[in-house]
Amino acid sequence: MVLKIGLVGCGAIGLEIARAIDRGEVEAELVAVFDRNGDRARELLKGLRGKPRLLELEELVEGSDIVVEAASQRAVPEVARAALGRGRDLMIMSVGALLDPGLRRTVEELARDRGCRVYLPSGAISGLDGLKSAGAGRIDIVTLTTTKNPRGFAGAPYIEDRGIDLSAISKPTVIFEGPAEEAVSAFPANVNVAATLSLTARGARVRVRIVADPDIEVNIHEICAEGDFGRITTRVENVPSPRNPKTSRLAALSAIATLRSIVEPVKIGT
Numbered sequence: 001m002v003l004k005i006g007l008v009g010c011g012a013i014g015l016e017i018a019r020a021i022d023r024g025e026v027e028a029e030l031v032a033v034f035d036r037n038g039d040r041a042r043e044l045l046k047g048l049r050g051k052p053r054l055l056e057l058e059e060l061v062e063g064s065d066i067v068v069e070a071a072s073q074r075a076v077p078e079v080a081r082a083a084l085g086r087g088r089d090l091m092i093m094s095v096g097a098l099l100d101p102g103l104r105r106t107v108e109e110l111a112r113d114r115g116c117r118v119y120l121p122s123g124a125i126s127g128l129d130g131l132k133s134a135g136a137g138r139i140d141i142v143t144l145t146t147t148k149n150p151r152g153f154a155g156a157p158y159i160e161d162r163g164i165d166l167s168a169i170s171k172p173t174v175i176f177e178g179p180a181e182e183a184v185s186a187f188p189a190n191v192n193v194a195a196t197l198s199l200t201a202r203g204a205r206v207r208v209r210i211v212a213d214p215d216i217e218v219n220i221h222e223i224c225a226e227g228d229f230g231r232i233t234t235r236v237e238n239v240p241s242p243r244n245p246k247t248s249r250l251a252a253l254s255a256i257a258t259l260r261s262i263v264e265p266v267k268i269g270t
């Protein structure tokens with residue numbers, strides 16, 4: 001049976017996912033899309049050969065085997081409850097939402113009760129395979145250093161609340177340092193990867209450093225993890241999405257790769 005996918009969020013990541021399915025790169029059918037911005041959803045549909053329907057969330061869930069969230073952290077509670085509550089599998093891109101302990105518990109309980117799977121793609125980072133293995137032992141500390149062009153941080157609550165003038169940054173500047181839980185609320189569209197690291201590290205401390213560098217055009221994520229296994233360091237220099245400079249192209253590719261791994265019989269990696 002062909003996997004039926006319902007997509008919530010038709011922005012930079014949603015568009016790439018929809019196109020990959022439409023080109024036959026994932027053996028699945030995109031049956032429906034939803035976005036609070038109807039124009040963006042209609043624009044996405046125009047470019048596809050297939051004919052997914054533009055539906056409200058409840059109807060989208062009804063017709064899908066798996067719901068893919070590529071919208072925002074704010075969207076996650078409603079989408080998760082709608083999908084898991086009806087026994088549908090769920091993929092979450094706005095992983096930062098799951099650092100709210102109440103929501104994480106709800107998602108885990110609903111998934112267990114209804115026999116559903118919840119997929120959290122690696123997103124814009126590398127090294128989760130090793131970190132996942134390390135988590136079976138003891139991880140002491142994980143640090144994430146994220147560096148983007150200042151324009152990538154525009155609109156973040158941390159920037160707005162403090163009135164930080166991003167255009168005045170003329171050299172690499174540390175604009176935030178703190179735990180993952182704070183980072184994902186302060187920069188909800190920039191460091192969801194901190195939450196993915198935190199969940200993978202199973203309770204180990206994840207410290208986040210955010211750097212604005214006016215001289216770069218890539219989104220860099222550097223990770224260092226230490227524990228009884230030794231040390232892992234990884235660094236990705238990501239090409240930003242042409243549609244959304246906050247988001248890296250690798251994040252959309254990781255969603256597509258996760259969907260493939262769901263439908264393909266051979267699973268590679270930890």
Ligand SMILES: NC(=O)C1=CN([C@@H]2O[C@H](COP(=O)(O)OP(=O)(O)OC[C@H]3O[C@@H](n4cnc5c(N)ncnc54)[C@H](OP(=O)(O)O)[C@@H]3O)[C@@H](O)[C@H]2O)C=CC1
Nearest residue numbers: 009011012013036070071072075093094123124189247251
């Ligand atoms: N896990 C990871 O590694 C990564 C995660 N992300 C996260 O993935 C998500 C999608 O990223 P991206 O495609 O770049 O984002 P975009 O902003 O490009 O697109 C998101 C779309 O979803 C819409 N949307 C927002 N909230 C809702 C809602 N409650 N219900 C329905 N639609 C909604 C937005 O509308 P509007 O424009 O009106 O807000 C927009 O059209 C973001 O939360 C982003 O932070 C991004 C990169 C990496």
Ligand SMILES: O=C([O-])CC(=O)C(=O)O
Nearest residue numbers: 124190191192193247248
């Ligand atoms: O795409 C990226 O570089 C990472 C990102 O925005 C996020 O984790 O929210």
